[in-house]
Amino acid sequence: MSSQRTALITGASAGIGAAFARHLAKEGYGLLLVARRAEKLQALATELQQAYHVPCTVFAADLNDPAAPQAIMDFAQSQQIQIDVLINNAGLAGKGSFADTPWSELAGEIQVMITAVTQLCHLVLPHMRAQGWGRMINLSSLAAFSPPAESLIYTGVKSYVLNMSQALDMELKPQGIHVTAVCPGFTHSEFHDQMGTRDAANKLPSILWQEAEEVVAEGWRAVMRGQPVCVTGLVNKVVASSMRPLPIKLQYFLGNNMNPFKK
Numbered sequence: 001m002s003s004q005r006t007a008l009i010t011g012a013s014a015g016i017g018a019a020f021a022r023h024l025a026k027e028g029y030g031l032l033l034v035a036r037r038a039e040k041l042q043a044l045a046t047e048l049q050q051a052y053h054v055p056c057t058v059f060a061a062d063l064n065d066p067a068a069p070q071a072i073m074d075f076a077q078s079q080q081i082q083i084d085v086l087i088n089n090a091g092l093a094g095k096g097s098f099a100d101t102p103w104s105e106l107a108g109e110i111q112v113m114i115t116a117v118t119q120l121c122h123l124v125l126p127h128m129r130a131q132g133w134g135r136m137i138n139l140s141s142l143a144a145f146s147p148p149a150e151s152l153i154y155t156g157v158k159s160y161v162l163n164m165s166q167a168l169d170m171e172l173k174p175q176g177i178h179v180t181a182v183c184p185g186f187t188h189s190e191f192h193d194q195m196g197t198r199d200a201a202n203k204l205p206s207i208l209w210q211e212a213e214e215v216v217a218e219g220w221r222a223v224m225r226g227q228p229v230c231v232t233g234l235v236n237k238v239v240a241s242s243m244r245p246l247p248i249k250l251q252y253f254l255g256n257n258m259n260p261f262k263k
Helices: 015-026 038-052 068-078 103-131 154-175 191-195 198-202 212-225 234-243 248-257
Strands: 006-010 030-035 056-060 085-088 134-139 177-183 186-188 209-211 229-231
Touching: 006 015, 006 103, 015 030, 015 038, 015 085, 015 212, 030 038, 030 068, 038 056, 056 068, 068 103, 085 103, 103 134, 103 154, 103 177, 134 154, 134 212, 154 177, 154 229, 154 248, 177 212, 186 212, 209 212, 212 229, 229 234, 229 248
Parallel strands: 006 030, 006 085, 030 056, 085 134, 134 177, 177 229, 186 209
Antiparallel strands: none
């Protein structure tokens, strides 16, 4: 049980983020729910408070705004909320070619999925280190194991999240803080509707798909066990293993134990 610890979840209004909110509320965690859509956040908070009798606070923010991560933490401090669990779930992906996409949209992808993710990890650390306990989940993707795709910076972004999460876990695990990169494949959510790729996604075989609740259950078990990388689903595990020459666990071991610059 959570002993009334509190989880901050970004992108919490739908999909994997909402599934994390429901899962952690059922476990007894208080919640700080963040997304752009205040109405959907409030509806979810009301649902969870009534079902599980846990405190749920909402804060509408667009992580495309560089000021948003600090604003979230300032709000949490004003509400006397300490963040024990961080779920960096908010994300988006480009729809067009790199050359024809305005820089503002490309910069938004980087801001939401790299800069904001990294900054929020940094901002929640003082409390986690002080209490000697913390959990962070950063949503990467099966794409992080894939070859680069034409026009997309998404694979590079998710590779950063995968590698950064493992590096943080190496540093922070001795202090009682677990960091896990959760790497789902195709997941039923609003993501493809928002990105305009629903028709293409619907043509994929059903065996490739997972429900958001399955991703969340696997990801949460992984972070609680101290597993730095969690590729969800058997099919995705097979795909990821076939794309990397060394097993994930061996890569982590080598990175943690053979770094010549490690202090």
